[in-house]
Amino acid sequence: MQMGNPLLNMAIFGIFVLFTLFIVIRVATRGSKSASDFYAGGRSFDGRQNGIAIAGDYLSAASFLGIAGAVAVYGYDGLLYSIGFLVAWLVALLLVAEPLRNTGKYTMADVLSFRMQQRPVRTAAATSTLAVSFFYLLAQMAGAGGLVALLLGITDKTQQGLVIALVGVLMITYVLVGGMKGTTWVQIIKAVLLILGAGFITVMVMWNFGFNLSNLLGAASQASPDGVKVLEPMLQYGKDPLSFVSLSIALIFGAAGLPHVLMRFYTVPTAKEARRSVSWAIGLIGAFYLFTLILGYGAAVFVGKDAILGAPGGVNSAAPALAYHLGGEILLGVIAGVAFATILAVVAGLTITAAASFAHDIYNSVLKNGEATPEKEVQVARTTAIVIGVISIIGGIAANGQNVAFLVSLAFAVAASANLPSILYSLYWKRFNTRGSVWSIYGGLISAVGLIAFSPVVSGLKTSMFPAVNFAWFPLTNPALISVPLGFxxxxxxxxxxxxFDAAKQAEMEVRSMTGAGAEKAVTH
Structure with a gap:
């Protein structure tokens, strides 16, 4: 199954890539080369701009391709991804955004190590950041492979691997040339295009049903081979309710521990703007997730479950297939271009976060005892970005064909297990110390990644990453039910x-996190 004109699709892809590269290069030539500029965009974005960029960071290929496909195939159970991703923002807004911006400088480790021993905590936090970024990158790379396979009719896995490699090269280019400022503008542009594109298709679907949601849901139940079950809970998880509970825990608690989202709070000048940016992000993300309900059930009606599962890219093909049915080659090309820009922007944000964590937390703070020059630190970050890009390309080729929303849920599980307990304890528990932070991060990280490695996600099933072997002894498809409580x-x-216990340092952190006093200097000790 190939949709649209491959030449037209490639032309629209090219326009999106050239336009975003132009923006990145223009921003880079006007900005400084300082560490603050590379990591935090010179803290030059207001709350509205940063909120749109956060939405751009958060609304990844998983949100657009994966959730729409999950709703089309599994109905109500697919919508649970949208609900979980959205509710997760309340945790980030109410508990994390403002105190994190007040306490830190560039990375999550700045906060975790503020009143603790620098070396062990920064090393642990950087390790966790790299692991979460890797899992998230897997999802985006898999999305890129599936999307281009669908649009160009490429079914050969080797050729899809070349496409994934191309995405990796473009991602590295964005980061090396534009830093955080260039990446942020790409995310702003991409978020606007994605929300407008999804909104346009949503209106087209609803127009076909007289803007009556009941008519759409009724048609979806008639079109689905599962009948009315597509509107009811547990179509996908009925035989495995514990996996559903585990997935819910990962989705709800994961966002507040995602390092590439947390790093966005440092690109605004004040804590007030950080709080405002999350409010903007919630509004935009909430609207988009309402669209995914319509997109998913619309695809179930107009495309059909069997056609979606049989297309190159599988479940991830539902949204592009719906666009093709409703608007032909032009709309398909535009929506696919937006989805491709979505992937590029998100992987660029992930890469700069992982590179900053290694250069700032491990190279400068641990290996050089904080004495490296900002120029040298940025140079190391650029080199790290290249290494991360190569690793993510290799991992993306291995994960090609998996549902991207599902892969992102694994990244959420690792973030909720390794990062969130230490973040909340650091901000709100006076007694918390170095040993607690290190045990929490490594314990949550090792348990989450270990359980994923020995779960049906990796081996034992036809849908696993390595279906030919079977070393799965952990029965759940998501580890959060075990690893998140273990991390706490x-x-x-x-x-x-x-x-x-350092009472003076704890008191300083408490005052700074709650009031913002001293946050502008953001000096870590």
Missing amino acids: FLGWLGTVTSKE
């Missing part, structure tokens, strides 16, 4: 078994 428990256990 180990944070508590490590803290109460250590006598370390």
Whole structure:
């Protein structure tokens, strides 16, 4: 199944890439070369701009391709991704955004190590950041492979791998040339295009049903081979309710621990703007996730479950297939171009986050004891971005064909297990100390990644990454049910078994996180 004209699709892809590259280069030539500029865009974005950029960072290929496909195939159970992703923002807004911006400088590790021993905590936080970024990059790369396979009719896995490699090269270019400022503008443009594109298709679908949601849902149940079950819970998870509970935990608690989202709070000049940016992000993200309900059920009606599953890219092909049915080659090309820009923007944001974490937290703070020059630190970050790009290309080729929304849920599980317990404890528990932070991060990280490795996601099933082998002994498809409580428990256990406590430093962090006093200097000790 190939949709549209491959030459037209490639031309629209090319226009999007050239336009965004022009923006990145223009921004780069006007900006400074300081560490603040490369990592935080010179803190030059207001709350509205940053909120749109956060939406651009958050509304990834998983949101557009994966969720629409999950709703089209599994109905109500697919919508749970949208609900989980959206509710997760309340945790980020109410508990994390403002105090994180007040306390930190460039990375999550700045906050976690503020009142603790620098080396062990920064090393642990950077390790976790790299792991979460890698899992998230897998999802975006898989989305790129599936999308281009559909639009160009490429079914050969080797050729799809070349496409994934091309995405990786473009991603590295964005980061090396534009830094955080260029990446942010790409995300702003992409978020506007994505929301407008999804909104336009949503209006077209609803127009076919007299703008009556009940008519759409009724038609979806008639078109689905599962009948009315497509409107009811547990079509996908009925035989495995614990996996559903585990997925819900990962989605709801994962966003507040995602390093590439947390890093966005540092691109605004004040804590007030950080809070405002999350409010903007919630509005835009909420509207988009309402669109995914219509897009998914619309694809179920106009494209059909069997056609979606049989297309190159599988479940991820639902939204492009719907666009092709409703608007022909032109609309398909535009929507596919937007989706491609979505992937490029998100992977660029992930890459700069991982590169900043390694250069700022490991190279400068741990290896050089904070004495490296900003220029040298940025140089190391650029080199790291290239290495991360190569690794993500290799991983993306291995993950090609998986549902991208599902792959992102694994990244959320790792973030919720390794990062969130330590972040919340650091901000709100006076007694929390170095041992608690290190145990929490490594314990949550190792348990989450270990359980994923020995789950049906990796081996044992036809849909696994490695279907030819079977070493799966963990029955759940998401580890959060075990690894998130374990991360919190180990944070508590490590803290109460250590006598370390710096009252003066804790008091300074509490005042800064709650009031913003001293945040503009953002000096880490």
